[in-house]
Amino acid sequence: MSTLASEIVRDTSAVSAADLARGGRVSGTIGDITTPDPRMVCRGVNVWYGAKQAIKDVGLDIGKNQVVAMIGPSGCGKSTFLRCLNRMNDTIDGCRVQGSIQLDGQEIYDKRVDPVPLRAQVGMVFQKPNPFPKSIYENVAYGPRIHGLTNSKAELDALVETSLQKAGLWNEVKDRLDQPGTGLSGGQQQRLCIARTIAVSPEVILMDEPCSALDPIATAIIEELIDELREQYAIAIVTHSMQQAARVSQRTAYFHLGDLVEVGETNQIFTNPQHRLTEDYITGRFG
Amino acid sequence: MRTATQPPAPRRTIDIVNASLKRRYARERRFRFMGAAAVALGLLFVAILFADITLKGYTAFQQTYIEVPVYFDPATIDPAGSRDPQALAAADYLAVVKASMRRLFPDVTERSQLRELYALVSAGAPQQLQSMALRHPGVIGTTRDVWLIAAGDVDMLVKGHLDRALPEADRRIKDSSILLLDRLAADGRIEKRFNTGFFTNGTSREPELAGIAGALAGTFYTLVLTLLFSFPLGVGAALYLQEFAPKNRWTDLIEVNINNLAAVPSIVFGLLGLAVFINFFGVPRSTPLVGALVLGLMTLPVIIIASRAALQSVPPSIREAALGVGASPLQTQFHHVLPLAMPGIMTGAIIGMARALGESAPLLMIGMIAFIVDVPQGFTDSATVLPVQIYLWADSPERGFVERTSAAILVLLGFLVLMNLAAVLLRRRFERRW
Amino acid sequence: MLALLAVMALAYHGGRKRAITSAGGAGRISTLHSLPGYYGFYAALWAGIPALLLLGLWLGIQDHVVTGLVKSALPAQTLAGLSDSELGLLLNDVKNLASGSIVGGTVTPAIQAAADHFAHLQRLANWAMWLLVLAAAVSGMALAWGRTTPTMRARNRVESIVMGAMFLCSSIAILTTLGIILSVVFESLQFFEKIAPGEFFLGTLWSPQTAMRADQVAAAGAFGAVPLFTGTLLISFIAMAVAVPIGLMAAIYLSEYAPRHVRSVAKPLLEVLAGIPTVVYGFFAALTLAPVIRAIGESLGLQVASESALAAGLVMGIMIIPFVSSLSDDVINAVPQAMRDGSYALGATQSETIRRVVIPAALPGIVGGVLLAVSRAIGETMIVVMAAGLSANLTANPLASVTTVTVQIVTLLTGDQEFDSAKTLAAFALGLTLFLVTLVLNVIALHIVRKYREQYE
The missing domain is CATH 1.10.3720.10 (MetI-like)
Structure with a gap:
């Protein structure tokens, strides 16, 4: 795995003023895109929307029990990249994905791979909380039901309960499981969506700016939750907030106009960024 | 923590999912098929509706005519010889039509047979002759070949809407009439032409005369x-x-x-x-x-x-x-x-x-x-x-x-x-x- | 009428010219408050509106006045012993005679005299009317001209008149509703004076043949509308049983599955069904489908009426398909993509997403659409008039012949009937029922649909 990685990670020292002069085009990623014992391995990923290239030759590993944060200015392709990881881009007309993305060694864009079981393994939480217009219980039970994960009502009840507990929502909703999920507050809705995702026991959880629609208190609760979930899942999170990336993640990847500019330990990225663009972004010169 | 007590079972989910996948995809296909069938059914209705109406209706744009040598008998039309339009308009053209039909089939003499013979042409035929006589008074006294509008049932028979194979009692047109028609057809005296009357006439009780x-x-x-x-x-x-x-x-x-x-x-x-x-x-x-x-x-x-x-x-x-x-x-x-x-x-x-x-x-x-x-x-x-x-x-x-x-x-x-x-x-x- | 228009045109030109001269010539138009054209319009409106109002008023009362005069001039012995309706007939004869058409009764000298008198009065009235109207127009014009000064705010005045006219236009909708309610309620009240509402709404025998003459032996007529209601419901039910599944599934397929080019062809083609006049459907039901159904039924050994509820219902269902499908299509498209994404992200297949997330989310809107469709089915007339029967059977058998509210309204009102007999009035009572039921359905449905839209906006 690491040999492949070193082939793809090209001459990182070459990024320089010359590149920046050419409109910030970056010819390679700085930093180590690999991680020991990865869950997902992406190499040379290109994504087009019609004729427009949204992701250019991105490689990144997503490791077990860690949170990878993806940061970058708006429109830099971080959400697009995230949506490639469970093939949510399939639902978008004219979106084309090229390159290699593997889950536990299995190529997910292989023709034989079916997005349905893939998405059961790679769950996703969206920017805006999107509970189904059903009861809280039904929201969580939805995934297990469609996949037939439980054999009895009692089992399903237990699964709903543990999922809600893991999402830290149980105590708040245990008395009103039959009320509509849309009636909860924004933060509760987002935790409901996380509980819904956990209920199918995925291996990787993708989060697309999960706190951008929430207030600071709800954000803090979710961030805490993400930290707890790390013990069981591999997590990739797209965020607009650098503070959030610094708080919840172990590794950080900086995207710029479809390029993955720099990857590294979160501490290192925030304290000692290698690339000018990363530094400018982190110090708030743009973005 | 609670989460730690949970047995880690990542394999479990994917196995269960894979086990039921075939069934779920069968259901998916069924559902999709039902949707496609609904659209197809809707389109089929459109097609049937249009095909049905068109097949029933396109023949109406043609009308069967029978060619009859008509003698514009001055004794009937203009006994006074005045060529006065009022007198011409009031004349008994039905008698002219009847006489012409009789001349065409001299062998038909029996009363009921004659009635059938007259019924071959439309009740609008006299009016055709009337307008001819009014427009060109010169035709009076001469014999002209005139294409008279055929009666509704004759029209239907010629267009194939009435089935010759049916027993006579179930048919609106008699065997003997068909015989007469076949003789006319053999003489080339039956023809279908574009039905201008349909666009220029008002409505009528007679289908062959009715227009929009x-x-x-x-x-x-x-x-x-x-x-x-x-x-x-x-x-x-x-x-x-x-x-x-x-x-x-x-x-x-x-x-x-x-x-x-x-x-x-x-x-x-x-x-x-x-x-x-x-x-x-x-x-x-x-x-x-x-x-x-x-x-x-x-x-x-x-x-x-x-x-x-x-x-x-x-x-x-x-x-x-x-x-x-x-x-x-x-x-x-x-x-x-x-x-x-x-x-x-x-x-x-x-x-x-x-x-x-x-x-x-x-x-x-x-x-x-x-x-x-x-x-x-x-x-x-x-x-x-x-x-x-x-x-x-x-x-x-x-x-x-x-x-x-x-x-x-x-x-x-x-x-x-x-x-x-x-x-x-x-x-x-x-x-x-x- | 032309003269009136001419006066208005004259008023316009005169007003315009006066405005220019009052300002002191064409070079000094800018001293006017408004453009000269507005002074012209002002004058034209002053000439036209009062004159037109007068004309309308006159036409409204002329007939009454003239008829009254003729009646009072009729010799007393002619009037003696005439009932109101006979008097009406007599006056009708007079009018017909005066206008030169054929008269039903015998023409007595008295009637002839009355007719001459009537024609004379009529002519007199017409002359007087046009004279007065033109006088009003000219005086309106003169008044407006007199008011034309450079400081007059002609534009504002013209505009406020136009505004008022537009306000009246928009109030037509309310007037129409009011007209509908008044007309059906008024006649229905007369009907319920003759027939108790209880009998009408609960009776199960419908046979509206009242005796035409008092000495006739025919039955007095029965006005129990229950068989009509059940017949309407039966046919509507069959129609909905066809339209809802097909329309809904077609909408789902077209909005969720179909590739764009299929959608762009199939959707307008399906909507063709909505544009076909109902009389065409009726023809199709009566002449094509009914014989087919009959033949199939007979080959299965079933008794099928030649005007079965099934034929009418099926064709009505076909007609309503695009209605259901386009309304469902709208509400399905209004379900946010985020809902679908949430479901896909959990590993749901497309049909699972549609059935368990999209449809439940769209359900209120779909229900609203279906209610609108039901109201269409109940009020649909031509298909049932042509393909359903006239016999008021109380049955739930789709192969039997039933009749509907709309069929009966048409049958009761298209025959030659006296206007205030129970039979024709019954049509208005049925109309009232129909209007109220569809009104309630529409209000509920429109409310549901609007609430639903707001939810996702």
């Missing part, structure tokens, strides 16, 4: 008036509601009313027309005028709703620009907004007119079902409209009317297609993205 000219004229007068009523009213109402109306309970009430009126059954408008326009205001019954009043009220909501949408799509910047150079609000609307919204409003008006064109139920209530042979000449003549004519013909038992009805439907659908096409083209031509 009266209904078309009635439709024309009615629609013109409908447009005159509903267009200015509709545009005025839309302008007011969209641009000037204060937001209050009255305008709310108007709004709810308009939406409701668009969904009120058309027959209720007929009741309104009968009770209010005819019985209360004394508008003459059965006329395009009262029909247009009713249809105008029915199309009003359509035009208002379409016009409001069109007005809404004009960006506020246009209004601000006009107001900014000192135009009054009304000048802004009439000089700038309305012209820009006009294509949309016209589209709405055409669609409204297309709906009015197809409407028949309320017109039954206000007496536009009278049997009117003459082509109406104005807005206050008794008239009928095309859809109602279709309804009336559909009720007639003669086989020939099935064909005529279908043909009339084809004409009606043709107009509807044209109008909708015009609406689509108008929309395309003037579509503007702001």
